[in-house]
């Protein structure tokens with residue numbers, strides 16, 4: 001093993017989920033870059049792996065990336081891990097991987113569990129198309145803006161959330177999204193694993209006063225397809241009259257625009273418009 005970055009997925013709770021290749025990679029690399037060395041040490045102890053560790057987290061990332069990249073260029077192999085799941089997924093790693101790629105340093109995947117994919121797979125929610133939104137901001141206006149930007153999102157939406165913010169997040173989501181279906185996946189792969197499928201309003205009620213404990217993934221159903229409101233020919237003609245008032249648009253253009261907006265045939269609108277003046 002030389003001059004390479006290995007991006008290694010680690011368990012999201014149950015250490016028995018660590019892959020054989022993950023363990024082999026950590027055993028064979030020259031050093032491990034870990035989000036929290038104490039957490040990774042527990043994993044190493046479980047698999048009898050002894051390896052030098054350096055910390056790499058959001059507060060020291062730039063300086064540590066320089067060190068890690070320097071060592072890899074010098075011929076060492078580095079395994080990047082975080083506390084749980086895949087590095088770079090709501091976790092440190094993205095920038096290190098990007099810089100390695102820019103420098104043409106080989107990057108190899110050693111995949112492991114990922115909380116959002118695991119949650120989606122056991123939720124029973126539509127999984128054909130989805131959007132992963134990570135954590136909402138702690139800042140109230142930014143959170144709201146983020147949620148409002150998703151109001152009409154048709155795909156299934158996946159969020160990570162911390163227990164102390166769960167109650168207010170569910171309340172905000174119920175307000176913005178209405179009473180959609182939600183799956184709350186808690187403590188996946190751990191003793192208290194639980195997946196509750198309910199509605200957003202019910203979920204907001206359920207966690208209103210109860211102190212939430214554990215780690216959560218929230219999966220929200222996409223916006224329902226609303227049938228287009230029925231527009232009558234009279235309404236389409238009124239719209240065209242408005243559009244052509246004071247010569248703003250020619251009759252033909254007004255009829256065309258009104259037809260586009262309402263779905264009523266242009267010819268019907270145009271004929272009515274021209275008859276009005278007679």
Ligand code: SAM
Nearest residue numbers: 012085086089091114115160161187188215216
């Ligand atoms: N890199 C990780 C991954 O691949 O999923 C995510 C790390 S992020 C800092 C931690 C968040 O992931 C938690 O707050 C929770 O939302 C989710 N998470 C991690 N482990 C989980 C578990 N066992 N059950 C439910 N959610 C989990």
